[in-house]
Amino acid sequence: MKMKTKLSFGLILGGLLLASCGVVPVSTSSSSSASPSSSSSQSTTSASTTSSSKTTSSATSSSTASTSSSSSSSTGSSTSTSTSSDVPADGVFNFYAINDFHGSILENSSGTYYEGGLAKVGGKLKEFKAADPDHTFIISSGDMWQGSMESNLNEGALITEAMNNIGFDSMTLGNHEFDYGQASIFANQAKANFPFLAGNIRTWENGQVTATSWGKTNASTTILRGGVKVGIVGMIGQGQTTSITSKNVQDVSFIDPLGPAEKEATKLRNEGCTIVILSIHDDVSTPEGWEYSGLKSYFDGAFCAHSHRQEVDNQNGVPFLQGACNGEGISHFTLSVASGVVTCTNYEFIAASASWSEDSELLAIENKYIGTTAFKEKANASCGTLSGSLTYSTVANAGCKAIYENYKTQYPNLACAMENKQRASVPNGSVTYSTLYKATPFTNNIVIVKVLGEDIANEAKYNKTYTGDTATYGTLDSSTYYTIAIIDYLVYHQSINKSYDYFPSFSTTNILGEYKTYPVDLTFNYFSSLSGTILATSFSDNATGFNLYA
Secondary structure (H helix, E strand, C coil): CCCEEEECCCCCCCCCCCCCCCCCCCCCCCCCCCCCCCCCCEEEEECCCCCCCCCCCCCCCCCCCCCEEECCCCCCCCCEEECCCCCCCCEEEEEEEECCCCCCCCCEEECCEEECCHHHHHHHHHHHHHHCHHHEEEEECCCCCCCCHHHHCCCCHHHHHHHHHHCCCEEECCHHHHCCCHHHHHHHHHHCCCCEECCCEEEEECCEEEEEECCCCECEEEEEECCEEEEEEEEECCCHHHHCCHHHCCCEEECCCHHHHHHHHHHHHHCCCCEEEEEEECCCHHHHCCHHHCHHHCCCEEECCCCCCEEEEEECCEEEEEECCCCCEEEEEEEEEECCEEEEEEEEEEECCCCCCCCHHHHHHHHHHHCCHHHHHHHHCEEEEEECCECCCHHHHHHHHHHHHHHCCCCCCEEEEEECCCCCCECCEEEEHHHHHHHCCCCCCEEEEEEEHHHHHHHHCCCEEECCCHHHHCCCCCCCEEEEEEEHHHHCCECCCCCECCCCCCCHHHEEEEECCCHHHHHHHHHHHCCCEEEHHHHCCCCCCECCCC
């Protein structure tokens, strides 16, 4: 039987205030609340792969069934030894996953839309694991940190510490883990009690991708729990370097995950894993598209991410789940092991609920980072009262005007400002720094650069622009170079082959200046200069000066 539910929350970077996703159960599952506890399990991580061979996910496979000892490395392969029966124990195993959390630490609701926040969603995960620690796994499929003031200002450290407390078993890197730069990935990796996975990252050298692994993350991790050896394979979506500011990924490439994933799954099967799970930072359609090669021979279930959709599907006994975004809920499936045969008995999306209890330990972690007087004063500072509301699109219009107004005096020949659409809406009422930050969270530098009018017009079809001098710059000549103020992600954007594709006329010799003044700060300061009321209509798409070049 095939059952599929897809409620799209947009392929844009997400977080729009849309209708809440409900629970999508396929069969009845049970959960219970209990105080947090730790489980006894052994884990090992691996970055190596072997040649492909097939074993069916329902077939009996060898696995350790009692104690094991292991050594692991965050950059290389590891080995484990065991002394036990070759027959895995029977049991029912529950797998829970979060994807695209995007720093949504605070509970948030608007109408029927609801984000549970870290203390409630994380607390519920702790309850699930505490109810049956020897048969429960918690996985992240990436994009955990970037997306709010509460997370960005500590570059993910708060969430990583909370994930340790919750008891995550692994985290697959997403594209937004690279937003702060690779050094922040490594800093969080050093803090984490769980492995970072991404087995299809290769080095980029001399203008081409190499066969050499990046070596900073693992391809998989294995865990002996409940008498069964479980493998988790982690992959990032092919070509997602194009969704990252290019300067942060100049030395890496994300190759097609199909080959590396199936090779790693084969390796894990050969090492005695009865259950193998895929955690991939990509849409459900990606691994479902691998079925021609017999996906169920490799994986017993897949957790997906990136497109911010709620997806609940089962193909030939393999559950595929993506749990929307921003802490809207939790993906869950149940696998039963009987005489080495693995069967999916339940798969669902569990919508976050305001009735869930906040976990006191997680609240204490939050308070350490965001409970200071200085942080609260900054977060609660108001730049004015918004009359009307701004969508993720019109808040970008406001950002463009803020950028333009900030640099027009210093650069008298400034033709326009450009930035991309943003993450969320801004509701009517007082606009605090924290609220604005959630709507426009991207930590982009502003670049003043000369580029061709043709390139500006091409990118204006997909992004937002503003000019305060419509008489001079109301129309642009395609063969003329103009000075613009633009976020670094757009002007430095590169294809998977590392060529400048959004602005082919870009050259480093045409850079007039680059400023680490994030759009959120420029927008906040601009709104503050309006002295009270911020009229949403002033930033509509048809207001003077906006979006003239598309």
